[in-house]
Amino acid sequence: MTSETADGWRRPGPTPEQQRVDLYAGLAATVLALLSLTLAHSTGTFLFGPPPSGFEQLVWTVAVPLPLIWRRRYPAVTTLLISAAFIGSQVRAVPEWQLSQWALFAAIFTLGAWGRDRRLSRRVRVGVIVAMFLWLAISYAINLSSLPPDAFADAIGPVPPLIAAIVTGILVNALFLGFAYFFGEIAWIAARRQHELVEQAEALRRSQAEAREHAVVGERVRIARELHDVVAHHVSVMGVQAAACRRVFDKDPDKARTALSAIEESARTAVDELRRMLGVLRARDSEPADAAQQVAGIAQVEAVVTRAREAGLQATLGVYGDPTPLPESVSQAAYRVVQEAVTNVLKHATGARMLDVRIRYLTQDVEIEVTDDGRGSRESNADGLGLIGMRERVATHGGELEVGPRAGGGWRVRVRFPLPVPAGRAT
Template sequence: MTSETVDEWRRPGPTAAQRRLDRYFGLAATLLALFSLTLVRSTGAFLLGSPPSGLEQVLWTIAVPLPLIWRRRYPAATALVVSAAFIGAQARAVPEWQLSQWALFAAIFTLGAWGRDRRLARRLRIGVIAAMFVWMAISYTINYRSLPPDAFENAVGPVPPLLAAIVTGVMINLLFFGFAYFFGETAWIAARRQHQLAEQAEQLRRSQAEAREHAVIGERVRIARELHDVVAHHVSVMGVQAAACRRVLDKDPAKARTALASIEESARTAVDELRRMLGVLRAHDREPAEAPQQAAGIDQVETLVGRAREAGLAASLGVYGDPTPLPGSVSQAVYRVVQEAVTNTLKHATGARTLDVRIRYLAQEVEVEVTDDGRATRPPNADGLGLVGMRERVATHGGELEVGPRTGGGWRVRVRIPLPVTAGRPA
């Protein structure tokens, strides 16, 4: 927080409970001051000179501490009234000054701790303190004229007695007003820091809420992507095989049985993958020994090609280069990209007869290319779950994705994913 922001911060006003406490505090201080006046009058120690009438003494004694009942609600006005009443009582030689000076201390402290306008609060406190020292100088001057000749006859120290009295009074008042100013400023700084901590806690709470919300959204997107990859592919394959089964059911029962067996296998595989995915989502509730089985990877691409063959496509798989063990996440990403490309061919490529899947292990990357010779039934939807899922998976590993028609007809999906450099692979 900058200094300008510090000056602009306004401390909230006192609560109802604090205002009620101030009333009790002001009344208690007034009663104690009256009790102190009674004790001083009983001892007859009128150090300030001949006192005024008893009623005037009572009124001045009440006038100094009573404004403290509004000290936190109106700190500036309270400090001015209390300081003016204190000087007035001193000028009238009211004998009660012990409780009155602590009322003055409380008023200056409260102005420092609760003054909403910091510049005004500083100026008022400095002005009140300066007025007190001016009054002290005037008081010393007045009292010096009335000192008896034998006032310092017992003085034995090396310092002149009058100078010693003045230095003592100045030192005590410096400490008195210095502490009132310092503690008031410290209380205000503590309140501002507490406000900052409350704001930071609120910002942290909002940030945590936003992070949880983003995590939920991210988890929903991940679930949607997984469901799309798992369900869409197998359901598409089952749809194609079911259509083929319907066409050959009467003419070639053997082929129909084969298609039905493929549908059954695809359904079972889809259920297994759904269970695996749900197991991953609930993995935080499982023991390590109960972790779900490993996700499908690049070594199972041949299974996808086989399903495409069963669906009636002339599907082929070519692997080029020296196969290199891939990180699990990269292997799964390659598998999902091929799965989505095969699904799109089965669903959207009209007249497709061939499907070609090629995996190339290069020096610093793995490249996967899936092509067909069909015609797209509709333009590709860049915001579709399939393309979005492929793009997110590839981007996660810093790869590149190319999707579009081929020059000679058909459709191509090409992915390049960089591989971590290992000691066994040339740069």
């Protein structure tokens, strides 16, 4: 008796706390019914005729409200028991009926609100309501024959008194039983909607947790990429300068001092970039992004070329076309691509002497090309962190990346970043 509804949901059974509440409520209703019976005897109100023996009256009076102690655990069984006891008590002319009818209302309502088999719940409630109206019709038929001739002697209304009495009874019972059915349905729908809200809140919480996790992973990747770009480039430059210093330290002290100065400058620059990067990471969204404004961009590419020149390469920089202001993120990505490409030349290009960096501002793109004349293949480094970082940066901005050997020897890195279309310009 726990089949699911059409949408796959069924209401869970009552909690232990709710079962304790039902126990206390059922016992309280039983006590009040006994009190109502006592008051009926005290006033001599015997609407259904001479009552049975006192013991039988007690049995019927207790039998109607007592099953309420199981109303949420077994709502269908409780409704059937209370309905049968209610009709039985009226057949036996038990004078207590006020608390009994409210016990019947509570049973029908509970079956609508807690019945886990919705089809059975509706059938039982409709069956009980039909049975109540059948009993009402039978009771009218029985009592009509015993009405005294002067039962409606004081009637003055336009409706025949007998018809008025019957219609009144039907209307009152229809409203009473209809409200029990209606409010039970409303309570069940409210419980289902509450369940849906809880499920949606849980789904939202999981979605937010996943979004936070993705954000953390993305931030870790970004930090790793920035650290690699900053540290690898400057350490590579320092390594080349240190090797040059070692070779000429005894023969040419002036060149050694120049190399040491370049090492010092590279170290200082690396520390400055690390500080700027940490400043960006620490800055809150609500604070002025002073550190972010200092992040290296395409305007600092010349400094990278200069450091490569100081490391012993014949490095040149060419800018073609009309320079266009780039979004900060694109500008930084372009700078990092050049920095990584130059780092790879210093670390992996055997015998490289020439380095050429070109920036071309095209109509819809900005193109950056870094070439060298180094010997040997760099395919073994194709999956290194540096090239992975370049691919990620370019893909983030919808660009294109080409990395590979040149036809005439050496290596080439070419990247295109799409430029934002100014307002009013046709695409």
